[in-house]
Amino acid sequence: xxxxxxxxxxxxxxxxxxxxxxxxxxxFRMLGFSSLLKARGTPFLFLINADPVAEKMLAARHCPFRxxxxxxxxxxxxxxxxxxxxxxxxDDRLDTDAFHAREIKASGIPRVTFxxxxxxxxxxxxxxAGLAFDAREALGGAKVLRGPRYLxxxxxxxxxxxxxxxxGSILVTMGGSDTHGATVRVLEILKSAGRxxxxxxxxxxxxxAELQSILTEAFTVKRAVPSLFEEFSRHSLAITGGGxxxxxANASGLPCxxxxxxxxxxPVARGLAAMGGAVFAGHYCEIxxxxxxxxxxxxxxxDAALSHIDLHGAERVLDEIRRLL
Numbered sequence: 001x002x003x004x005x006x007x008x009x010x011x012x013x014x015x016x017x018x019x020x021x022x023x024x025x026x027x028f029r030m031l032g033f034s035s036l037l038k039a040r041g042t043p044f045l046f047l048i049n050a051d052p053v054a055e056k057m058l059a060a061r062h063c064p065f066r067x068x069x070x071x072x073x074x075x076x077x078x079x080x081x082x083x084x085x086x087x088x089x090x091d092d093r094l095d096t097d098a099f100h101a102r103e104i105k106a107s108g109i110p111r112v113t114f115x116x117x118x119x120x121x122x123x124x125x126x127x128x129a130g131l132a133f134d135a136r137e138a139l140g141g142a143k144v145l146r147g148p149r150y151l152x153x154x155x156x157x158x159x160x161x162x163x164x165x166x167x168g169s170i171l172v173t174m175g176g177s178d179t180h181g182a183t184v185r186v187l188e189i190l191k192s193a194g195r196x197x198x199x200x201x202x203x204x205x206x207x208x209a210e211l212q213s214i215l216t217e218a219f220t221v222k223r224a225v226p227s228l229f230e231e232f233s234r235h236s237l238a239i240t241g242g243g244x245x246x247x248x249a250n251a252s253g254l255p256c257x258x259x260x261x262x263x264x265x266x267p268v269a270r271g272l273a274a275m276g277g278a279v280f281a282g283h284y285c286e287i288x289x290x291x292x293x294x295x296x297x298x299x300x301x302x303d304a305a306l307s308h309i310d311l312h313g314a315e316r317v318l319d320e321i322r323r324l325l
Contacts, residue, residue: 010325012037012044013086017070017093018054023261024176024204025243026092027054029114032154033090034063036314045084053203070100077103088112088325096120110324112317114152116140117264125324128152128317131244133271145320148275151244151313153251158311160233162253164302167295168236169198171254173228175241175261176202182261182284184210186239186292187219193293194218198235200225236298239281242269250277251309255301257281257291277305 014034018027030046037044046058046065058065068076070093077100080086089104089111095118104111105123113124115131117139127141130151139146170190174183183199184207190197196218201211203224215221225231228245232238232252239257240246242265246256256278258269269280278301281291 009087010042011084011086011088012042013047013080013084013089014044015047015068015070015089015091015093017049019049019051019177019204022094022177023179023243024054024202025245026094026114027057028154028176029152029244030090030092031057031061031063033152033314033317035155036318040318045086047080057203073099075103078107081107081109088321090114091116091120091124094118098123110321112321112324113141126320130313131268131271133267133274143320145317148247148309149313150317151247151309152317153244153248153309153311153313154229155311155314156227157229157232157248157252160229160252161306161311162233163306164236164253164255164298166236166298168298169234170195171200171231171235171238172197173200173202173231173238173240173245174259175243175245177204178202178207178241178261180261180284181207181210182241182259183207184214185284185287186259187211187214189287189289189292191216191218193289195293196220197239198222198231200228200231237296239292241265246272246278247309250275250305251311253302253306255296255298255305257296259284259287275304275308277301277308 014030016026018024047068049070050067091113098119101120101123110125112126114128121127121140124141127144129146132146198220200222232254238249238254242258242260246258249256258278258280260266260283272278273280281288
């Protein structure tokens with residue numbers, strides 16, 4: 001990582017949780033971050049719960065990983081830190097608990113956590129809160145990096161970054177797992193309005209029967225797309241969940257209609273909408289159907305998206321991490 005020859009003494013542990021229930025966003029984010037670590041020559045190891053989809057993705061990308069029981073209370077964190085020579089710990093698991101955080105702190109290495117509102121956040125050296133938009137919200141951590149300047153987005157987006165100039169085709173992508181089947185609800189609304197779309201379902205999608213029951217020739221379903229960002233480039237508007245995906249879309253110049261899959265995504269969606277590159281259509285249980293079917297000012301939204309969301313967040317985060325080592 002550094003230019004002083006110390007990179008061979010550094011080992012990052014990237015501890016994540018990925019499943020149909022939790023979603024795949026933490027994995028996707030750390031895959032993007034690991035790309036930067038590779039480019040900087042920094043060794044890393046993924047620590048992840050057993051999940052066949054996530055394991056397959058890591059293996060396909062030649063990312064070293066080890067399966068761990070994230071909920072175990074047997075001190076596995078300290079044992080791995082000592083045995084593997086881990087020098088910095090990264091948690092991307094949403095909320096962490098105090099026991100887990102204390103185990104790492106006792107080992108004497110720095111810890112970085114992402115979008116963490118759990119009790120363990122207070123014991124982190126850095127809490128990277130790229131999806132935090134309320135300046136009044138108290139977030140744990142010795143240092144908090146707040147707001148979209150610190151979003152870790154995949155550098156591949158740069159290849160497909162362009163301005164949209166007007167209405168065109170619609171892309172629907174509700175996340176790697178779409179835990180609650182929001183894709184089906186969105187397509188029902190589009191179908192009722194006589195609209196079509198390209199639909200991308202993620203690797204942990206588990207609502208195939210419901211999806212098949214509503215499909216018409218107006219919908220094209222794609223699975224296991226080689227690059228979601230390349231798929232972005234083919235469309236003028238995306239309907240997405242409220243996690244990192246709409247920020248990735250905006251970074252590529254693609255305006256979004258955001259549907260929150262979880263309650264915590266609601267302020268995130270509102271924050272993104274306030275920047276002008278997206279509109280918020282509500283929680284998946286009560287979608288404002290009009291926002292999915294009306295003509296939106298695509299060119300204006302694309303300009304706002306490109307001006308507010310850049311691709312340097314991972315570098316900013318890594319610069320902060322380097323100060324801990």
